[in-house]
Structures are given as structure tokens and as C-alpha cells.
Amino acid sequence: MAVLLAGAASWWQAGQAGEAVRDRDAALAAGRSAAEVLGSADGRDREGTRARWRAVADGPLAAELAGVEPESTTSAAVAEAALTRLDRTAGTAGLIAVLRLRQTLADGTVTTDRRRVSVELARRDGGWRATALTTVPVGAP
Template sequence: MLVVLLFCAVSAWLYWSAHTDDDLAYARARDQALAAGRTHLATLNSIDAKHIAAGLREWREATTGPLREQLRRDENKSADTLEERGTSARARVTDAALTGLDDTAGTAELIATVRITTTTRSGAPAADRKRMAAGLERTDDGWKLTSLAPVPVGEERG
């Protein structure tokens, strides 16, 4: 009986200490920021020419701060350009990593490689690979992108 009580007490203490561990909390924040960054990068590099308004709404929902404001300002112009070109794009993040995380401030920086397949009205699909850097901020709705910039080949980030 004593062994069982001792086992339960030790198990409870280990569970509690692991659950409240700062390193574990940091790792969770890192994993959440990375996953959200990957998802939102794919969203911001994808558009369906048949559903432009929905695509632009998804872009806004993936962002916050200055990037969201820029998308709002440019929305009509972007919609006109996308409709005129009639090009659809599907993006997939092939690799990504956080280059910075401030869990206390709720900010992160990410670098990623994105494969974008575009299809025009009359042409066959074409694929391109881009390197991108993004800033993220934790909001009440989770991590959102605050900035997005291409990283030229040969340029080191970090």
C-alpha cells in the first residue's frame, strides 16, 4: 500500500512539474507559432481565380497589424488585378523554421521555402519556389502574420 501511495505522489508531482515547466510552455508556443506561420504563409500565397473575394478574406484572416492594414488598403486593386489575370495559385510550405521567438512579447520570426503552383486561364500549371521571411504576433485568435517579405537567393537571414 505504501508503494502505491508513493508511486501516486511521485507521478502527480512529475505531472504537475511537467505541466507547469517554463521550457514546456516555450516549446508549445514555438510549435504553435511555427504551425500557424506555415499555414498562413500557404494562405497568403494561394488564390482561386473563381473565388477572389473569399481568397482575399482568407488573406485578411491570416494577418494582423500592418500587414492586415496593407491588405485592406490594397484589396480593391488586388481584386481587379487578380480578376483581370485570371490566375490561380496554390502554395505549399516545403520547409520552415522559427528564427526568433519572444514568448513574453508574443512575437516570432519565421523563414520558409514555399512552392507555388500557378495556373492561368489558358496555360498549363507552372511551379516556382520562393524563400520568404515572416513576422508573427500572438493574438486572441492565435498566431497571425504581421509582415511578409521575399528572401532573395544567396541572402542569409538570421
């Protein structure tokens, strides 16, 4: 009987660990995607840009982005990203990412930059959504 109970407990723990890994991977993937989408803009397609932002943002961040008018065209790509925290019970996570940015100004000038960002995520019915995005200054912990 003890062997049966130990086996059942091990099976349950393995299931819980697998679920935690799936949650972690889903939050990381959603956070990476949100960082790229929110770091990108097309000044020639403002409504399209806002629609892409709305697809990944929620709460105060979504409200803040609704009033933004992209002027230039910027594409962002995640160079590195990692979860800084994951609270499966509360359905929240934090991510830090390094973005490679390529910006084309109205006069055609192209600039490149790297930027560290912090993304706050919340689990919603449809998956993880960004609720805050902040630039992390270089030299900050």
C-alpha cells in the same frame, strides 16, 4: 527542506520549459499555415481569397492585402519552415519558409516555382497572426 525546495524549483522549471515548447510549436504551425494561405490565391474567387488572407493576417499586412485583386490561381505548399526567432514576452516571432508554388494563368498555362519567404508573426487573442510577409531573394542570408 532543501530537497523540497529543489523539487519545487525543478517542477516549476519543467512547467516553464513545456510552455515554451508549446508556444514555439504553435508559432511554427501558425506561420507555416499563414505562408501557405498568403502564398495562395484564386483569381476566380477573389472574395474567398481575401477572406482566407484576412483569417491569417493582421495589422499593416491585412490592410495591404485588402486592396489586392488576385488575377491568377496560385497554390502554395510549404516545403520547409523554421522559426528564426521567438520572443514569448513580446508575443512576436519570425519564420522563414520555402514555398512550392503552382500557378495557373488566365490562358491555362501552368508554371511552377519555389520561393523563400519571411513571415513576421504576432500573438493575438485567437493565436498567432502574420503581420508581414516578404520574399527572401535567393542567395540572401
